[in-house]
Amino acid sequence: MLPKIEKGIPIPPKPTRKKPKTDLRKTIELLEVGDSFLYQGDKTRGYVSGIIVGAANALKCKFVTRAVDGGVRIWRTE
Numbered sequence: 001m002l003p004k005i006e007k008g009i010p011i012p013p014k015p016t017r018k019k020p021k022t023d024l025r026k027t028i029e030l031l032e033v034g035d036s037f038l039y040q041g042d043k044t045r046g047y048v049s050g051i052i053v054g055a056a057n058a059l060k061c062k063f064v065t066r067a068v069d070g071g072v073r074i075w076r077t078e
Contacts (some may be wrong), residue, residue: 023046028055028063031076041070048072 001040027037028051045067052063052074062078 009062022051024051025055028052028076029059030073031063033061033078036073036075038068038071038073045072048074071073 024039024041024043026073031037041048045065049065052065056063061076064075066073
């Protein structure tokens with residue numbers, strides 16, 4: 001069976017590539033060397049790591065993450 005052909009369906013706008021900064025990203029930018037915080041959100045550790053890699057590249061600094069009871073702890077090391 002062939003798919004139904006439809007007419008007059010508008011094309012949705014192309015999504016923008018620039019994403020607004022998340023609260024997580026804003027918090028990461030406020031960290032000073034030696035500071036840390038516990039992220040208890042519903043996002044995965046992979047999501048958190050992706051945000052941290054982007055922040056580290058933009059800010060020219062380093063971070064460490066560890067899965068701990070209750071979430072992911074993020075430290076700024078440099």
